[in-house]
Amino acid sequence: MGEVIKIATRESYGNALVELGQKNPNVVVLDADLAGATKTSTFKKAFPDRHIDCGIAEANMTGIAAGISTCGKIPFISSFAMFAAGRNFEQVRNSIGYPHLNVKIGATHAGITVGEDGASHQCLEDIALMRTIPGMTVIVPSDDVEAKAAVMAAAETDGPFYMRFGRAAVPVINDNPDYKFEVGKAVVLKDGTDMVIFACGVCVAEALGAAEKLAADGINAAVVNIHTIKPIDKDTILEFAKKTNRVFTVEEHSVIGGMGSAVCDVLAEEYPVKVTKIGVYDRFGKSGPAGALMKEFQLDAEGIYNKIKASV
Amino acid sequence: MTNKELQLTAANVRKGIVTAVHSAKSGHPGGSLSAADMFTYLYFEEMNIDPKNPKDPGRDRFVLSKGHTAPGLYSTLANRGYFPVEDLTTLRKLGSYLQGHPCMTETPGVDMSTGSLGQGVSAAVGMALAAKLNGDSYRVYALTGDGEIQEGQIWEAFMFAGAKKIDNLTVIIDNNGLQIDGKIEDVCSPYPIDKKLEAFNFNVICIDGHDFDQIRDAFAKAKECKGMPTAIIMKTTKGKGVSYMENQAGWHGKAPNDEEYEQAIKELDEQIAKINEAEV
Numbered sequence: 001m002g003e004v005i006k007i008a009t010r011e012s013y014g015n016a017l018v019e020l021g022q023k024n025p026n027v028v029v030l031d032a033d034l035a036g037a038t039k040t041s042t043f044k045k046a047f048p049d050r051h052i053d054c055g056i057a058e059a060n061m062t063g064i065a066a067g068i069s070t071c072g073k074i075p076f077i078s079s080f081a082m083f084a085a086g087r088n089f090e091q092v093r094n095s096i097g098y099p100h101l102n103v104k105i106g107a108t109h110a111g112i113t114v115g116e117d118g119a120s121h122q123c124l125e126d127i128a129l130m131r132t133i134p135g136m137t138v139i140v141p142s143d144d145v146e147a148k149a150a151v152m153a154a155a156e157t158d159g160p161f162y163m164r165f166g167r168a169a170v171p172v173i174n175d176n177p178d179y180k181f182e183v184g185k186a187v188v189l190k191d192g193t194d195m196v197i198f199a200c201g202v203c204v205a206e207a208l209g210a211a212e213k214l215a216a217d218g219i220n221a222a223v224v225n226i227h228t229i230k231p232i233d234k235d236t237i238l239e240f241a242k243k244t245n246r247v248f249t250v251e252e253h254s255v256i257g258g259m260g261s262a263v264c265d266v267l268a269e270e271y272p273v274k275v276t277k278i279g280v281y282d283r284f285g286k287s288g289p290a291g292a293l294m295k296e297f298q299l300d301a302e303g304i305y306n307k308i309k310a311s312v
Numbered sequence: 313m314t315n316k317e318l319q320l321t322a323a324n325v326r327k328g329i330v331t332a333v334h335s336a337k338s339g340h341p342g343g344s345l346s347a348a349d350m351f352t353y354l355y356f357e358e359m360n361i362d363p364k365n366p367k368d369p370g371r372d373r374f375v376l377s378k379g380h381t382a383p384g385l386y387s388t389l390a391n392r393g394y395f396p397v398e399d400l401t402t403l404r405k406l407g408s409y410l411q412g413h414p415c416m417t418e419t420p421g422v423d424m425s426t427g428s429l430g431q432g433v434s435a436a437v438g439m440a441l442a443a444k445l446n447g448d449s450y451r452v453y454a455l456t457g458d459g460e461i462q463e464g465q466i467w468e469a470f471m472f473a474g475a476k477k478i479d480n481l482t483v484i485i486d487n488n489g490l491q492i493d494g495k496i497e498d499v500c501s502p503y504p505i506d507k508k509l510e511a512f513n514f515n516v517i518c519i520d521g522h523d524f525d526q527i528r529d530a531f532a533k534a535k536e537c538k539g540m541p542t543a544i545i546m547k548t549t550k551g552k553g554v555s556y557m558e559n560q561a562g563w564h565g566k567a568p569n570d571e572e573y574e575q576a577i578k579e580l581d582e583q584i585a586k587i588n589e590a591e592v
Binding site (some may be wrong): 028049050054055057058059060061062063064065066067069070072073075090091094095098099100135300 | 350369373375383416417423424425427428430431433434435436437438439440441443445446448464465468469470471475477
């Protein structure tokens with residue numbers, strides 16, 4: 001086997017924007033003094049006239065994007081998830097969500113894999129916040145291939161999008177000819193009969209690792225990538241819940257209101273079945289290297305495997 | 313339009329405001345009335361707009377950042393022909409396209425949804441920036457309240473507009489001096505507004521917001537100004553045109569009862585008669 005390629009999805013975001021910029025002259029990118037970190041600097045270099053640096057003023061950036069979108073442009077606004085969704089919640093809700101404007105939010109540095117910057121910058125609440133806004137599409141890509149596909153899909157679809165990218169490099173897992181990205185359509189990565197693990201973002205690769213370990217113990221776990229949290233793929237969730245009757249969810253986000261909660265919303269109404277939510281349990285993050293934090297918060301393959309083993 | 317025509321139109325806009333808020337039994341008459349002359353001038357004289365084609369890409373844009381004064385905007389749009397004046401009585405009612413605060417997906421002629429204070433100027437900056445990016449010649453206007461500029465985002469937007477020389481943007485500040493809790497200088501003074509905006513690289517023009525000669529002159533100067541956005545700080549009377557509402561903070565967000573409504577309409581009709589009688 002060749003070496004696994006690892007790329008941070010923020011990097012994929014920046015690269016995708018350049019590709020998109022070449023295709024679509026209406027795409028503009030707005031930053032709040034973080035173009036280097038959000039990787040939109042690649043777009044800035046390629047299309048300096050279509051890059052707007054708003055300075056450290058995320059609320060204003062959000063409003064500018066709202067206004068610019070009413071005049072036919074497709075703005076992508078970039079910042080860390082903490083600010084793009086957290087600080088900006090009300091601007092996103094009222095200036096973008098309520099008028100259902102065609103603004104794309106590229107939120108990087110989500111979750112604990114921000115690493116050394118620590119809890120103040122590790123947003124664990126953004127999926128919960130964004131999915132409550134009517135009409136907001138929420139996507140959490142798992143790797144380079146999916147992140148690029150999400151950016152392209154966002155540009156082609158009218159309406160507000162929230163896309164959650166990470167700082168740390170993650171393995172490329174969707175680089176195969178059968179992979180097809182469709183907004184709102186989950187991706188079955190591994191079929192299984194004993195249980196299903198629904199995962200998103202950086203936790204998809206880790207869930208696949210956990211499923212391998214479970215297989216060694218004779219447990220046949222399905223792994224399904226829920227890249228779109230909203231609108232969520234009810235059919236696939238129900239199909240696998242019915243097939244396995246045991247559901248786990250894994251995400252680099254608070255277990256309150258995130259992807260796991262979205263899955264529970266579907267199952268509670270249509271097929272009540274036992275669900276164990278694996279994520280960050282009502283606490284803040286910590287400083288440290290991303291990998292060490294994933295281990296500490298038991299979100300790596302080993303941690304997920306241990307959690308699942310302890311509850312079956 | 314002549315000043316006399318503008319005055320008559322503004323009086324009718326004021327009647328529409330009072331009628332709408334009375335019918336809704338809630339809403340914000342004070343700041344709608346203070347800005348009624350400005351609304352009138354913008355939509356009947358200044359802006360390049362077509363009520364029959366409210367989404368024309370080449371039109372001038374207006375953002376009501378102080379969105380609670382929606383009755384002022386709605387009455388102006390109705391009088392300008394965007395929708396029937398009779399519909400003003402549906403304001404704030406279930407099923408009406410006249411929401412409590414401006415909603416661009418519901419109301420013809422509303423260019424931006426607003427209501428949460430402090431957000432509209434940013435959107436106006438975005439529209440002005442889009443014109444520059446596209447090489448379009450339309451202009452963008454935003455109206456804020458003097459209390460509203462206590463919001464931090466407003467100053468983010470001002471800083472950006474000044475720094476990036478957004479000269480197709482005109483921000484109008486309705487300086488009626490009152491907010492819900494009282495006088496703006498007692499609550500948390502934003503003064504001196506002119507000096508602050510000059511420091512933010514704005515072309516600042518201070519006028520009487522009820523004087524059409526001064527309003528006309530201010531917009532002419534705004535158009536001539538290159539390399540910086542313009543701020544028109546207009547001194548106004550909150551509740552202007554209805555005697556018992558004038559300069560009363562209590563009429564910021566309160567509807568007149570039936571008796572008060574009759575009185576307001578009587579006063580405004582008298583003003584209309586007086587304008588009609590006046591020498592041109």
